[in-house]
Amino acid sequence: MSNTFRYDKTYESELIALLKKEPEWNSFTRTGAIDVFKSALLSSQTYICKSQSEVCGYIRALVDGFGIYVSELYVAPAFRNNGYGKELLKELLKELKQDHPDQVVYVLSDEDLYYEKIGCKRVGSVFQL
Known part of the structure; x- marks a missing residue:
């Protein structure tokens, strides 16, 4: 059983710890970027599962009005395919x-196979939900 919630600061440490386990997410969690990322989580439309x-x-x-x-969409490896x-x-x-x-919803991602698999429409170099 899972639940999704609007993100708030109470989830910050658990989410950051989860992402730090993934080397490819280092651009978000490395020193110098982490504070910007934490701010972005709060200022964007962010949800956790x-x-x-x-x-x-x-x-x-x-x-942005347009x-x-x-x-980003991230699911920890142990929870994928569920x-x-x-x-x-x-x-x-x-x-x-x-x-x-x-407003149209677009996905900025390099995980093309995932979005194709779930039926998203490719529009140029992005996907449309």
């Missing part, structure tokens, strides 16, 4: 479409 009271993933989107851009990524996307879309019904 918990499974059995443990943070297992997050999603962060940017809203579109909505999913910047639908948590889809759950995070669904929660984000539900919330954002209420406040921004006419």
Whole structure:
């Protein structure tokens, strides 16, 4: 069983600890970047996913008036292939479409196979949800 929540600072240490285990996420968690990342988590549309009271993933989107851009979607390796990524996307879309019904949602990602697998439409070099 999992739950998604709007991100707030109470989840910061658990999320950062999770990302620090992943070398490819070092650009967010390294010294010099971590404070900027922590601020971005709070100033963006960010949601976390918990499974059995443990943070297992997050999603962060940017809203600028022209579109909505999913910047990051992360699910910890031990929790992958259980639908948590889809759950995070669904929660984000539900919330954002209420406040921004006419804006298109795009995904900025290098994980093309994942977004193709879940049925997203490729639009140039990005995907549209």
